[in-house]
Amino acid sequence: MPDEQLEAELSPVTVVESDASTADELLRRATQWDAAVRDRDESAAAELLAPDFALELVQPVRNVMTRQVWLEVLADYVVSEWEVEEQIVEVEGDVGAVLRRVRMEASVMGEDRGGVFVMSDLWRWIDGEWRVWRRHSTPLMPDRLLDRKPSD
Incomplete structure (x- = not known):
């Protein structure tokens, strides 16, 4: 999907005390x-991930997925x-945060x-x-996820 089409699908963005051009990037x-x-x-995902990337979950159960495992699972995601639905973008120096509510x-x-x-996303x-x-x-x-059974 082209970047322009993806950007058109995103909700309005709130940029909090950040340089607008840095937040846009x-x-x-x-x-x-x-x-x-x-x-x-x-391949595209690997180019965007830090070498020590991790997906960390605390709910419904604690789980940490390393970069290598996340990339391996991507084919089945x-x-x-x-x-x-909503997002906030913040940048401070060499750290950025994209906070979202996603359906x-x-x-x-x-x-x-x-x-x-x-x-x-940090x-x-x-x-x-x-x-x-x-x-x-x-x-x-989270209860909805715990109650689910694998698809047939």
Whole structure:
């Protein structure tokens, strides 16, 4: 999906006390990451991730997924709908944050992962570009995920 189409799908962005051009660049990289996830493009995703990237979950259960494992699972992360309902972009020096509420329909390794999620993506300026260092993702209705059974 072209970047312009992805940007048109995003909700309004709130930039908090950041240089607008720096925040715009971070948002552009975040949009590229969204596309890499939706397209299950391991190569594109790898270019956006910090070497020590991790997906960290605290709800419904604590889990940490390393960069290598996350990239391996990406092929089985099928996103059929992705809507950013709200987001805030903040940049301070070489650290950026993209905080979002996302409604998605997705499955991971055959298990339903749809719903509304609060996602915090922490970015670092590494070797002249923004790279995702951490993603924290929390479902707003965690009981819904615990009650699900794998798809047939």
